[in-house]
Amino acid sequence: MPTLSAAGLAQLLGDWRDDGPALRALADRIRLLLLDGRVLSGARLPAERELAAALGLSRTTVAAAYARLRDSGHLRSVRGSGSVIALPATTAPGPAEPLTVPGGLVDLTRAVLPAAPVVADAAREAAEDLLAHLPGDGYELLGVPALREAVAGRYTARGLPTAPEEVLVTLGAQHAVGLLCRVFLSPGDRVLVESPGYPHAVDAARGAGGRPVAVPVTAGTPGGWDAEAFEDAFARTRPALAYLMPGFQNPTGAVMPADLRRRVVELARRHGTRLVVDETTNDLAVEGPVPPPFPADTVHVGSTAKSLWGGLRIGWIRADAATVRHLAAHRAPWELGTPVLEQLVVARCLPRLDDVLVDRRAELRRRRDALTAELAAALPEWDVPHVPGGLALWVHLPTATSSALALAAHRHGVLLTAGPRFGVDGAFERYLRLPFGADAGTLRAVVVPALVRAWHETGAVAPVARRLEVIV
């Protein structure tokens, strides 16, 4: 059971106070840390006395905040283990309407789209294809040949000649990243990651014993990535692995410029770093071209989650054939291959993907433009970057109140992930990721009005403690 130290929790809590009672604000912020994954369900909270000392509060206040969490079902006392924080059973989202969760909440914690229509047709065809596989044993550690061929064909068409032997089919991109981390990292290895970046990838690196080294990315700037920070991070830490999202980076939507790609490849080669590019969002070019692949010695991760449907749970790794065999050989302790039927569905979809993407991009453009226009009208004080693609806006807020805003938006029916979840060490309290995957009607009628109400309750009026920061 992971244990949070008082100092560690105090750091994660950040600037948690608001104008209301401390016990409520503290309980709310701890609950948010749990809901957006910054604190793992099942973690043991520090003793009341220790947390009180770390936060400069009375023990009674901390005890009252813990009691509040107990009442809402987020905290339980375990004999001999103190207070354990956990998600109550009722908050787990079940099968739902697109982007809504039971209770009618709009779920913007996931940057996703509903399934592309082709998935339904492909599923019917794949049911027939499955018959040919039934006499076999069905354990597909490398992937079914038809899908490996289809994935290889797409890389070849993009200018990176690829053989089916260079493709390993996985259970989505997250599984691919986790597998790469588990197989290629040793405890203490440095892993270069982007900040802000994709939190589950950072968690996977940490879970494998890696130590993240962050390189900054800025939304809405031509370069996005800080080139000098790359030079510095490679030279200083000689990372074992670098994990990057060069095409419509999650959450900033940035696209890595061609000269920086070349530079990063050179740096990785020079420092013996395994370069992993996650192209999960790469096809989501709302405007401009789809970014090209990296050179053949880069490990590419791909997924159907954004282009077709998250529910397929199909992704892949493109690497040299020896690496692919090595990775497949190391799957067994965790799982024994990817389901055959879903692979056959994707094998049917991929030859039609270019047509699917034309519709997908047009839809994303409508949704991005609707959200951007509504925000400009309703919340002109927010700095909303123009993003060329991806699925989210990385909004710069005028006050460091992202966590409070996420909590307030929840009360108004919209689930959001606060900015700090995307940072390596809890930064980004001034940022909010706003996915535009919901339909334009929902964005207009529900999401933006909820944001306006939440903003007026939290960030619009900077609390006294924050106003004192600038004394003139």
Ligand SMILES: Cc1ncc(COP(=O)(O)O)c(C=O)c1O
């Ligand atoms: C960059 C990135 N990698 C991986 C994933 C997870 O992909 P999958 O659903 O295929 O596991 C996501 C999902 O949002 C993502 O944005």
